[in-house]
Amino acid sequence: MSRSRTEEVPVGVPRNYLRPCLLLLLAEGASHGYELLDQVAALGLERADPGGLYRCLRAMDAEGLVRSDWEPSTSGPARRNYSLTDEGREWLHAFAGSLAEVARALSAYERRYHKLIEQHELAR
Amino acid sequence: MSRSRTEEVPVGVPRNYLRPCLLLLLAEGASHGYELLDQVAALGLERADPGGLYRCLRAMDAEGLVRSDWEPSTSGPARRNYSLTDEGREWLHAFAGSLAEVARALSAYERRYHKLIEQHELAR
DNA sequence: CGGGTGTAGATGCACTATACACATAGCGTC
DNA sequence: GACGCTATGTGTATAGTGCATCTACACCCG
Numbered sequence: 001m002s003r004s005r006t007e008e009v010p011v012g013v014p015r016n017y018l019r020p021c022l023l024l025l026l027a028e029g030a031s032h033g034y035e036l037l038d039q040v041a042a043l044g045l046e047r048a049d050p051g052g053l054y055r056c057l058r059a060m061d062a063e064g065l066v067r068s069d070w071e072p073s074t075s076g077p078a079r080r081n082y083s084l085t086d087e088g089r090e091w092l093h094a095f096a097g098s099l100a101e102v103a104r105a106l107s108a109y110e111r112r113y114h115k116l117i118e119q120h121e122l123a124r
Numbered sequence: 125m126s127r128s129r130t131e132e133v134p135v136g137v138p139r140n141y142l143r144p145c146l147l148l149l150l151a152e153g154a155s156h157g158y159e160l161l162d163q164v165a166a167l168g169l170e171r172a173d174p175g176g177l178y179r180c181l182r183a184m185d186a187e188g189l190v191r192s193d194w195e196p197s198t199s200g201p202a203r204r205n206y207s208l209t210d211e212g213r214e215w216l217h218a219f220a221g222s223l224a225e226v227a228r229a230l231s232a233y234e235r236r237y238h239k240l241i242e243q244h245e246l247a248r
Numbered sequence: 249c250g251g252g253t254g255t256a257g258a259t260g261c262a263c264t265a266t267a268c269a270c271a272t273a274g275c276g277t278c
Numbered sequence: 279g280a281c282g283c284t285a286t287g288t289g290t291a292t293a294g295t296g297c298a299t300c301t302a303c304a305c306c307c308g
Contacts, residue, residue: 010139010140011138011139011140011141011143011144011219011222011223011226012138012139012140012226012295013138013139013226013229014135014136014137014138014139014226014230015135015136015137015138015139015265015266015293015294015295016135016136016294017135018294018295019135020135020233021233024233024236024237024240027240028236028240032256032257033256033257033258034255034256034257035256037256042232043229043232043233043236044225044226044228044229044230044232044233045229049295049296049297050256050257050258051257051258051259051260051295051296051297051298051299052294052295052296054256054257054258054259055258055259057257058257058258073255073256073303073304074304075255075303075304075305076254076255076256076303076304076305077255077256077257077301077302077303077304078256078257078302078303079255079256079257080256080257092237095135096233096234096237098135099135099230099233099234100234101168102135102136102137102138102168102230103227103230103231103234104168105137105167105168105169106138106168106223106226106227106230107227108166108167108168109144109145109148109167109168109220109223110220110223110224110227112148112152112167113148113216113220116148116151116152136266139264139265139266139294139295140265142265142266156285156286157285157286157287158284158285158286161285173266173267173268174285174286174287175266175267175268175269175270175286175287175288175289176265176266176267178285178286178287178288179287179288182286182287197274197275197284197285198275199274199275199276199284200274200275200276200283200284200285201272201273201274201275201284201285201286202273202274202285202286203284203285203286204285204286
């Protein structure tokens, strides 16, 4: 393998991270897919896939976590506006708790990593 | 969907998290799969899949990130002992940097989530 | 008018990590 | 000899992701 260190390293955000992101943004206020696509960038998904995002929204709609209704627009195509349901809000809290666990795991990793680096520095 | 909130919420650790975990543990000292299986629990992988772990080690061996040699045991089956290569150490650093980014994303999420909760508390 | 750009939503498909089950084998012990 | 623990794997289905592609509306420009 001739992959250099400068190349993209394959460690992504947690699996299913898109869902809690969308739920959080919708908890802050109703919105539509195209806008959410920009907003998720602030949560670490700078290159979110539009297709995946729309699919995720449709799935959560089908599962009852969000509600959607069409809003015709005078300046462009119609938008499908999403808002959070009570069930979606419950899931948001569950997801947040779960993400907190992941964050704890990551900080455990970093503590341990830096401890290792420290020892390595001392050893020279 | 009649899934209760007490049920397992599908948010996992970052994708490919197992790799940096194994690299870190091997940077701390050579070890074998069965032992690593216990050790990754401390990094957030409490229910790691043995099959996946062994596969991951074999793959990193094939890619040159780790080295392995058999150690016969008097009290049980032989162990395949793994140790880190220079290339593996480079990847460890790259992974650690990448994980730090993910950690930043997660803390951004949590800040925003708690801000939302606060506002909700104030509103009642 | 025709074409390009930005907005908006969605599908199709291939790839890959993961989860889960299962197979093998050495060794101790009851 | 059956069971359980250590130890290392394989097989396979599924799910999430990434990437390409398609439709369609509105606007602007030459």
